[in-house]
Amino acid sequence: MPAVAMERFDTIIIGGGPAGSTLARSLTHQGLRTLVLDKQNFPRDKTCAGWVTPAVLDALQIKPSQYSLERVMQPIYRFRIGMMGHKAVENDHGDTPVSYGIRRCEFDDYLLRRSGATLALGEKLSRLEPVSQGQWQVNGRYQAPLVVGAGGHFCPVAARMGDGPGRHETAVVAKEVEFAMTPEQTRSCMVRGDTPELWFCQDLRGYAWVFRKGHYLNIGLGREDSHRLGDHLQEFVRSMQDAGRIPTDLPGRFQGHAYLLYDHAPRPLLDNGLLVIGDAAGLAYTQSGEGIRPAVESALMASDVICQAKDYSRDGLAPYGQKLQARYGQRQQPGQRSLELPAWAKAHVAPALMRSHWFTRKIVTQRWFLHEHVPALGST
Numbered sequence: 001m002p003a004v005a006m007e008r009f010d011t012i013i014i015g016g017g018p019a020g021s022t023l024a025r026s027l028t029h030q031g032l033r034t035l036v037l038d039k040q041n042f043p044r045d046k047t048c049a050g051w052v053t054p055a056v057l058d059a060l061q062i063k064p065s066q067y068s069l070e071r072v073m074q075p076i077y078r079f080r081i082g083m084m085g086h087k088a089v090e091n092d093h094g095d096t097p098v099s100y101g102i103r104r105c106e107f108d109d110y111l112l113r114r115s116g117a118t119l120a121l122g123e124k125l126s127r128l129e130p131v132s133q134g135q136w137q138v139n140g141r142y143q144a145p146l147v148v149g150a151g152g153h154f155c156p157v158a159a160r161m162g163d164g165p166g167r168h169e170t171a172v173v174a175k176e177v178e179f180a181m182t183p184e185q186t187r188s189c190m191v192r193g194d195t196p197e198l199w200f201c202q203d204l205r206g207y208a209w210v211f212r213k214g215h216y217l218n219i220g221l222g223r224e225d226s227h228r229l230g231d232h233l234q235e236f237v238r239s240m241q242d243a244g245r246i247p248t249d250l251p252g253r254f255q256g257h258a259y260l261l262y263d264h265a266p267r268p269l270l271d272n273g274l275l276v277i278g279d280a281a282g283l284a285y286t287q288s289g290e291g292i293r294p295a296v297e298s299a300l301m302a303s304d305v306i307c308q309a310k311d312y313s314r315d316g317l318a319p320y321g322q323k324l325q326a327r328y329g330q331r332q333q334p335g336q337r338s339l340e341l342p343a344w345a346k347a348h349v350a351p352a353l354m355r356s357h358w359f360t361r362k363i364v365t366q367r368w369f370l371h372e373h374v375p376a377l378g379s380t
Contacts, residue, residue, distance in 0.1 A: 009035045009118070009144040011306065012136070014125050014157050016042060016112045018292050019278025020150030022060065022299035024117035030307055034117040035142055038151075039124040042112055046104035047176045047257035048292075049209050049218055051076060051196065053099045055376055056293050059300065060111070064100060071110065074101030074213040078195040079365045083354040084202055084236060090195065091361040098370055101193070101213040103178070125156050134312065136273055146312045148275050148302065150295075153258045155280035161268045169282075170264045172206070172289050175233050175254040176220030185247040186215045197245075198364070199236065204350055208236045210246060219246060220254070222289055224261070261286040262294070263332045269324065270317045277302050283328070287368035297377045298324065327377070 011027055013020045016038035027034045051074075057064060064073055075097035082088030112119065120142070128147065129137045136147045149157025154165055165171065181189060189212060191197060196211040206223030219240075221233045233254065240246045260267070265282025269275065277283075278295035285294065301323040309316040325331075353359045366372045 006137075007035070007118075007142050009033045009142060011035070011146045011148060012037065012138050012142055012144040013117070013148045013150050014038075014138075015150035015152060015155060015278075015280065016040075016119070016121070017046070017108055017150060017152065017278065017295065018111055019280070019295035019299045020148070021108070021111035021115045021117075022296050023148060023150065023277060023303055024115040025111075026300060026303035027306065028116040030303070032307070034115075035120060035144070036112065036115065036117045037120040037123055037125060037138065037142070039122070041122045043105040043109035045178075045255065046108060047174060047220070047255045048104045049176065049196075049211050049220060050104050050107070050178070050213070051099045051101045051211065052107070052292055053370055054097070055371070055374075056296055057100070059293075059296050059377060064097075067110070071106040072101070072103045072213050072216065074193045076101060076194055076196060078192075079360070079369075080195050080197040081200075081354065081360040081364055082198075083200045083351050084208070084239065086351050086354065088197065088199070089355060089357055089360050091357055091365060093361075093365070098365075098372075101196070101211060101218075103213065103216065125151075128156065128160060130273070134273060146273055146275070146306065148277060149280040150277050150299070152279040153260065153282075155276060157274060158267055158276045158280045161271045161274055161276070162266075164267055165258070169260060169266065170224060171226075171258045171260055172222050172224050172284070173226035173229055174220055174222030174257045174259075174289075175229060176218065176257065177251055177254045178216060178218040179251050181215050181217050181247065185217070185249070188244075189217060189247060190243075190245045191217070198369075200350070200354060201232065202350070206232070208233070210240060217246065219250070222257075259284050259289065259291055261289065262328055265331065269321045270314060272314055273312045275302060275306075275317055275320060281324075283324070285368070285371065290369060290371075293371065294328070297327065300377060301327070 010032040076099040080090045149155040191212045193212045200207045205225045208221035211218040260282030263286040277298040283294035284291035305320040
């Protein structure tokens with residue numbers, strides 16, 4: 001059998017989601033020969049509620065008016081927020097969209113195709129081996145001095161550097177479905193496209209959502225405690241159907257997804273010639289679980305470090321970890337326990353807060369989900 005010709009790159013990225021494609025585009029534009037390898041072919045489905053803030057679009061240099069010409073982009077002006085079993089409140093955020101609904105199958109494909117990188121799609125990472133002179137060999141076919149893991153929670157690069165994923169990690173587990181409604185379902189659905197709905201579990205260990213994007217409907221629930229996740233989801237769906245807010249004839253299969261919250265993620269970020277970004281690094285916002293903005297920002301920070309590094313040793317890549325900590329704060333140390341309200345306090349305090357227009361607007365929406373208090377990356 002003839003030997004396989006080795007293809008050499010400056011960087012190999014494992015995973016073609018928003019983190020991987022953003023890094024690929026940045027490195028390619030700076031003259032680095034970059035390969036993106038992903039086990040799936042694109043476009044592909046991705047479990048996610050699917051909204052992006054103006055800060056994300058600015059970082060990605062995407063104009064909504066252009067993107068929306070051929071793809072779904074639902075402007076969001078309001079949020080409907082409540083605690084399960086209680087009445088919801090609705091907050092209007094003005095005449096300018098505070099976020100946009102997208103379909104991840106379209107969004108991720110768009111980002112990857114425009115990256116300019118070499119793509120190896122439908123190819124799983126099966127072999128990652130160090131070779132001489134600080135090089136890594138991938139699948140016996142590709143070689144580079146730097147391999148970046150951008151493959152989400154189960155990223156094999158992250159697994160090589162640490163001992164995750166595993167039971168020692170406190171992961172959020174979510175189930176979600178997104179489907180095109182029939183004309184009859186579209187007419188009967190009470191959820192408005194410009195007003196996503198967020199419903200918090202009574203123990204505050206997670207929340208559910210209902211999000212309409214044109215004639216597409218996205219329904220899901222995520223919890224940091226995955227025990228009885230399916231039961232929680234069924235109860236929520238049934239309550240929404242009983243209230244007449246969503247169709248009674250939903251598709252039967254909900255897709256699963258896991259990710260780590262930033263404060264609770266113990267994963268190493270880098271090693272000699274290795275680095276992880278996005279969900280592979282456990283960067284989702286702790287309050288909301290939103291991961292697209294940290295994914296994009298971590299990719300841009302990684303790009304800066306990669307292009308300025310004298311070498312790709314641990315010391316050479318160390319500024320990446322420093323940039324993440326400066327941006328998102330110090331992570332909770334192993335064994336350190338965060339302050340948490342006792343169950344009786346949650347039962348009395350949380351429902352009242354969730355009925356408050358001020359709290360749901362200023363804290364839940366603007367701070368936890370939209371992160372309007374966080375300046376754009378690189379701004380002063």
